[in-house]
Amino acid sequence: MSIKRSILSVPLRISTMAMVFFLVLGAQAFGANPDVSDSEEAIAAGKSIFNANCKTCHKLDQKYTGPALRGVTDRRSIDWAKSFIRNSGALIASGDAQANAIYKEYNNLAMPSHEFLSDTDLDNLLSYIEYGDKEAAVADGGDGSGAASAGGGSGVPSEYLTIILAVLVVVLLLILIVLGLIISVLTKYLNSQKLDEEDQEFINQKFNFSKVLKSDAFVIIVTALVVALVAKTAIDGLYSVGIQQGYAPKQPIAFSHQLHAGQYEIECQYCHTGVELGKSANIPSANICMNCHTHIQNVGGKDGISPEIQKIYNAVDNNQPIEWVRIHNLPDLAYFNHAQHVAVGGIECQTCHGPIEEMEVVYQHSSLTMGWCIDCHRQTDINAAGNEYYDKLVQLHSDSKNALKVKDIGGLECAKCHY
Structure with missing residues (x-):
């Protein structure tokens, strides 16, 4: 029976060594390139x-x-x-x-x-x-005190997890092949030795595939793989809940920001009149569109008016609002004020909305998650020069040698955004 014990111990030892070797190689693969300066x-x-x-x-x-x-x-x-x-x-x-x-x-x-x-x-x-910024990434989980989890991304990108799982499966298959070769060599060697009848019978037993499928080791491996795949899918799903990054719905009128904000350089504030005055930026009414399109009529449609501009005329004539589809949505539990950011903070529209002047069809550029906002509050400097709104705050922080950031004036307090 000593032979039986030694043969059965081989898979465990080789599997352990192979997995350790794989993990070491994997860790080295993610190291920084030595050709890049670290000064x-x-x-x-x-x-x-x-x-x-x-x-x-x-x-x-x-x-x-x-x-x-x-x-x-x-x-x-x-x-x-x-x-x-x-x-x-x-x-x-x-x-x-x-x-x-x-x-x-x-x-x-x-x-x-x-x-x-x-x-x-x-x-x-x-x-x-x-x-x-490696120390900050490690201390804050990659995006600052929970920002990674709240920001819609884990510490390890999803595609890396998929690659790692695939490589693990390949490694396991290679291990099985190597084990088969080892067992074949051991069998030939042991058959050349003088063994008792019980050991001889064990060595020359035929491979039983159904027995392998029912074995504890096979069940454990398959179960582990299934659990890993299910867990990965569940985690990816949880990270994407409520995130609409890239959302670009079809609008009732094919309005081009690339043409208006880009080519003609119309300021965002001309159409979105509330952006410097209150909480919402405001969707422009048909009357604002007509300020220009009463005089600008693209040729090609009915009465010399393009089909898309004709829709504006129809809305005005019928006294019906244009039913634009909202793109950027925040949950009701979150408070955001455009005036605070644009008028007081001096934040450019592109900071949150991306290169809007290049978009033929507008889409949600940023994730707009809590982690994304918190990360911005941690990194954004307060521009207090010539801004009376911040005078008293600057006095309170006058002894600080570091630049005043949003986080220093309550930008990380829960009640700021959650009432």
């Missing part, structure tokens, strides 16, 4: 470039409007990363498979070109991406 000067310079050009759409350790950036020089070559940052559109047009995969994954939304960045700028930017 404090490079990281500081890179952070300034990141905040000025990348912060709106990217986070280091969390999938956001764009992919999580940390580790990009391990996933891609440094030259490829620089080419993509400089002009992603050109790289996509060239047929690059990786660039096109990212382009499709993010709803065909191309990243603006940054050809004005020098090689030194790009080196510093990559240094910050790989080495910057």
